Amino acid sequence: MLATAALTSCELIDYHPYDVRITGPTDVNATNIARIEAACRGKQQVRVAVIGDSHRWYDELKLFVKAVNARGGIDFVIHDGDLSEYGYTQEFLWTRDYLDELSVPYVALIGNHDCLGTGRNTYRAVFGDADFAFVAGRVKFVCLNTNALEYDYSDPIPDFNFIASQITSQAGEFDCTVGVMHARPGDDVFNNNVATVFHEYMLRLPQLACCINGHGHSMRHDDLMGDGVIYHQTGSLNDRAYMLFTFNNDGTYSYEEVAF
Amino acid sequence: MKKSLFNNACLKIVGLLLCLIGTAFTASAGSTVTDFDTIPSDSLKRLRRYEQRLSRLQAHWQRLIPSYGKVQYAGNMGLISVGGGWAYGKNRQWETDLLIGFLPKYKSDAAKATLTLKQNFMPWRWHTGEHIFIEPLACGLYFNTVLHNDFWVRQPDRYPKGYYWFSTRIRTNIYIGQRITFKIPPHKRFFTKAITAFYEISTCDYYILSHVGNSGYPLRDLISLSFGLKMQLF
Numbered sequence: 004m005l006a007t008a009a010l011t012s013c014e015l016i017d018y019h020p021y022d023v024r025i026t027g028p029t030d031v032n033a034t035n036i037a038r039i040e041a042a043c044r045g046k047q048q049v050r051v052a053v054i055g056d057s058h059r060w061y062d063e064l065k066l067f068v069k070a071v072n073a074r075g076g077i078d079f080v081i082h083d084g085d086l087s088e089y090g091y092t093q094e095f096l097w098t099r100d101y102l103d104e105l106s107v108p109y110v111a112l113i114g115n116h117d118c119l120g121t122g123r124n125t126y127r128a129v130f131g132d133a134d135f136a137f138v139a140g141r142v143k144f145v146c147l148n149t150n151a152l153e154y155d156y157s158d159p160i161p162d163f164n165f166i167a168s169q170i171t172s173q174a175g176e177f178d179c180t181v182g183v184m185h186a187r188p189g190d191d192v193f194n195n196n197v198a199t200v201f202h203e204y205m206l207r208l209p210q211l212a213c214c215i216n217g218h219g220h221s222m223r224h225d226d227l228m229g230d231g232v233i234y235h236q237t238g239s240l241n242d243r244a245y246m247l248f249t250f251n252n253d254g255t256y257s258y259e260e261v262a263f
Numbered sequence: 264m265k266k267s268l269f270n271n272a273c274l275k276i277v278g279l280l281l282c283l284i285g286t287a288f289t290a291s292a293g294s295t296v297t298d299f300d301t302i303p304s305d306s307l308k309r310l311r312r313y314e315q316r317l318s319r320l321q322a323h324w325q326r327l328i329p330s331y332g333k334v335q336y337a338g339n340m341g342l343i344s345v346g347g348g349w350a351y352g353k354n355r356q357w358e359t360d361l362l363i364g365f366l367p368k369y370k371s372d373a374a375k376a377t378l379t380l381k382q383n384f385m386p387w388r389w390h391t392g393e394h395i396f397i398e399p400l401a402c403g404l405y406f407n408t409v410l411h412n413d414f415w416v417r418q419p420d421r422y423p424k425g426y427y428w429f430s431t432r433i434r435t436n437i438y439i440g441q442r443i444t445f446k447i448p449p450h451k452r453f454f455t456k457a458i459t460a461f462y463e464i465s466t467c468d469y470y471i472l473s474h475v476g477n478s479g480y481p482l483r484d485l486i487s488l489s490f491g492l493k494m495q496l497f
Contacts, residue, residue, distance in 0.1 A: 014483045015464075015483055015488035016487070016488055016489075017338070017339050017487035018339070018366060018367075019377065019407075020434060020469050020470075021414075021431075022366055022369055023370040024370075025369070025370055059472070059477070062479075089429060089431065091469055093473075093484070094473065097473075119427070120413060120414055121372075125371075152421060155421055191423055
């Protein structure tokens with residue numbers, strides 16, 4: 004009983020909302036990417052549930068996890084950013100802990116809210132690099148930090164060198180590519196001076212199937228640049244719906260909006 | 264981007280405090296005894312008024328000398344906070360603290376300093392012995408600011424108007440707690456007249472906002488526990 008009291012007391016000790024004191028799993032994306040790549044190796048198609056902008060809708064996040072676990076047949080989950088509302092440390096840990104309840108692996112991108120205060124430090128410690136990529140089946144997912152405004156344009160965001168490196172990295176392991184980001188070209192936090200250049204860079208990725216983004220808090224499917232490449236925008240979690248994609252290895256895909 | 268632990272704002276505030284305290288001490292040390300016999304009687308009245316004014320001024324400045332020192336562990340102000348404050352009211356039931364906190368680096372880019380302005384109210388005092396009294400309720404409000412360039416009071420100009428409505432720099436906290444005070448007998452005093460140990464259970468605006476609209480959250484995520492010591496100087 005004394006031990007329980009002591010343990011509870013420890014959990015009550017808070018140094019600062021933005022203290023970046025991390026408890027529990029770190030480098031979550033790297034760990035889960037290893038699981039995704041192993042589980043999807045040799046598959047003809049992969050099924051991905053995508054959400055974004057969970058902010059402080061924790062009840063909805065729990066419901067989403069429950070819905071995905073109950074549905075089955077989903078290979079992994081992508082959270083396309085805004086894991087937090089204020090960027091304080093505990094928000095990332097709450098979101099991580101709820102997503103850890105998923106029966107399938109997941110990756111999480113950085114959103115503009117996740118950059119606030121020490122948020123970007125917490126994101127890095129808990130999830131990993133803000134730009135990352137992985138291959139599931141023979142589909143490569145290139146996940147990018149596009150929150151240029153949060154960095155006051157002082158950091159290279161979007162990082163064109165990273166995008167270019169993904170043309171050749173893991174070559175031979177994938178046949179098509181999917182771009183994933185929090186904000187899309189044209190959004191307020193995107194570096195819109197390079198909106199078209201960004202899209203053209205994305206087109207250099209082998210057989211770009213589509214792009215997926217969040218930030219807009221409404222589900223949309225737009226041919227942004229008029230070239231047939233669709234930007235699929237996930238809604239906020241408050242809308243209690245996720246997007247379910249089925250990607251085939253030849254770059255064809257289908258999607259549906261699933262309410263939960 | 265290199266960031267120093269005590270940035271400009273912090274240094275300015277510490278400097279101002281030292282300046283105030285220094286002035287108060289200098290003022291009290293500077294009073295001199297006047298030899299009234301050597302002064303003509305018509306000037307005496309003027310001189311007395313001057314000295315009255317001077318002593319009033321000194322009394323005012325002396326009130327700026329903190330009447331206690333404080334050290335507090337945790338409480339969303341940093342790992343450890345130190346500072347002083349002023350007790351006032353008929354039974355000294357009101358207190359105002361000014362604390363500087365230290366927040367280690369952990370997984371962030373740099374260690375940070377914080378500054379806390381805290382208002383305390385202890386409505387009751389139970390004397391449980393000759394040298395001990397308990398304050399069964401201490402409550403109050405405190406504002407904490409992080410002295411680091413990545414935090415802002417109002418969103419920087421680069422954002423569209425009204426993009427982020429909240430301040431990442433200033434947190435508002437409320438707390439309730441309890442205190443026990445040990446009075447030091449006069450012949451055993453060195454600097455301290457009494458020592459108070461206290462604990463506080465607090466919450467801050469972010470914690471409340473994060474929980475609004477969400478059900479079934481453990482209380483431990485909403486509240487924080489902190490401990491501290493107060494050294495009453497006079």
